[in-house]
Amino acid sequence: MTDDKALTRRSEDFSAWYNEVVLRAELADHSPVRGSMVIRPWGYGIWENMQRALDDMFKETGHENAYFPLLIPMSFIEREKEHVAGFKPELAVVTHAGGKELEEPLVVRPTSETVIYAMYAKWVQSYRDLPILLNQWANVMRWELRTRLFLRTSEFLWQEGHTAHATDEEAQEETLRMLGVYRKFMEDWIAMPVVTGLKSDSEKFAGAVRTYTCEAMMQDRRALQAGTSHHLGQNFSKQFDLTFQTEKGEEEYAWNTSWGVSTRLVGGMVMTHGDDAGIVVPPRLAPAQVVVVPIYRKDDQRAAVVGKAQEIKERLAERGVRTRVDDRDHLNPGAKFYEWERKGVPFRLEIGPRDLEKQQVVLVKRVTAPGEDRKHFLPESQAVEELPSRLQAFQEELLERARAEREAHSHRGVKSIGELNEILESEGGFVYTGWSGDPEVEERVKEETKATLRCIPDADFRSESPPDTCVGGGKARWEVLWARAY
RNA sequence: CGGGGCGUGGCUCAGUCCGGUAGAGCGCUGCGUUCGGGUCGCAGAGGUCCCCGGUUCGAAUCCGGGCGCCCCGACCA
Structure with missing residues (x-):
């Protein structure tokens, strides 16, 4: 801090600015436990407004709220192979309770797929029981090594939607519907434009068949993954025996989706609109307008x-x-x-x-x-x-301003890793290139540029003339978006 | 877990090299003053100097050990 009154300027040290502004706008404070935070009334008020808006949108799309427990048997987490591999390192585990060691350790939920689909398995017999469209507002815990207020804390608040469907197509539709809900919410309420698209295999959710994402550009031109929507296929239903009888009397595994956004969105709001005087809360989210x-x-x-x-x-x-x-x-x-x-x-x-x-x-x-x-x-x-x-006009101005900022720092038609790196080293931003689909190319770009493949953008975000060569050489199969990310 | 930095009133820190009565700014309390961009004045409260041990007549300061936090890298909504 330059003095007791002014904030560090964004241009000087964006990261320091963020840390200071979150504290001094009284959004949150550090808790006694490393890596977890207290959300203060001003920050919580913003989150409540987000919750209300999202909850309305979930209800409009046919979802109901429910609540599943915080503690999950370790064996549940271990059931799905990719899932356990993805989450194991960051699990907090309860081994003792009531003064005794537990027979089976309980994990503090890092996400609730396992327990929810185990319950769905109990509730579903016939295709008539489908779809199940539930959402829960909850806290989850992931033991992160490096934490930052709102952006990454060990415990965070979020919503997780979990649905079960009779067909692959229906689940796919649901996955995209909720991605669309997120996009609309982020644009209309947070005034934070996002690029939606599909995650590469290396970036997808542990246990998903496909992950779709909303990627927002922060003022330091890094990407923030603001929300994800997963098509889980039958991966979990097979492990939890979530089956149903079809019209024809055959037994089939249900198709699942899950989708979530978290208090990270508050961090996204801060880094999208804030300036050297403080944060800027879009009118629709402001506890006081x-x-x-x-x-x-x-x-x-x-x-x-x-x-x-x-x-x-x-x-x-x-x-x-x-x-x-x-x-x-x-x-x-x-x-x-x-x-x-x-x-x-x-x-x-x-x-x-x-x-x-x-x-x-x-x-x-x-x-x-x-x-x-x-x-x-x-x-x-x-x-x-x-x-x-x-207020309405201001809300729109904020979105337009953020969109203009993002477009000003989006680079299309980039042909090589060298060129990609040059852009990231100088100006930063979103870089669009062709990609063959080869994971090795993805890995090489990551190593050489520190950028990750944010997504294969949806049609709305693709370049007018799609690239025909892969950034790593050869023929491009998709146009992809690269950025250094939070 | 590797590299760097730091633990001193509520906050930000000086003092540590070179041991000698614990400081500043901000904040806080009271009174007055001021109020169209962080008013000003006076009076005041507030500290086991992270912890434990050692050296010394004497330790915030030197030595040993521990704990905690922050920043930078490997994992991640």
């Missing part, structure tokens, strides 16, 4: 101005705008301005004695475009009337 800062000298002024602030808050509430009045008396207005900017509140409304006389307010948007006026002096009623649409 407007903060009213009263300005006064004397006690009678204070009474009048705070009274007006309260009144405005109520009028905004009638229009669905979440408003907070900062009437703390021991801070002067400047201190409050800095604090709320750091916390990313979309709009600040200043009301002072001069405004009271003129029946006006001063409205300041958290982010102003170059050339745009920062302070708007508006008649009070106009400000109240217009805030809903101004």
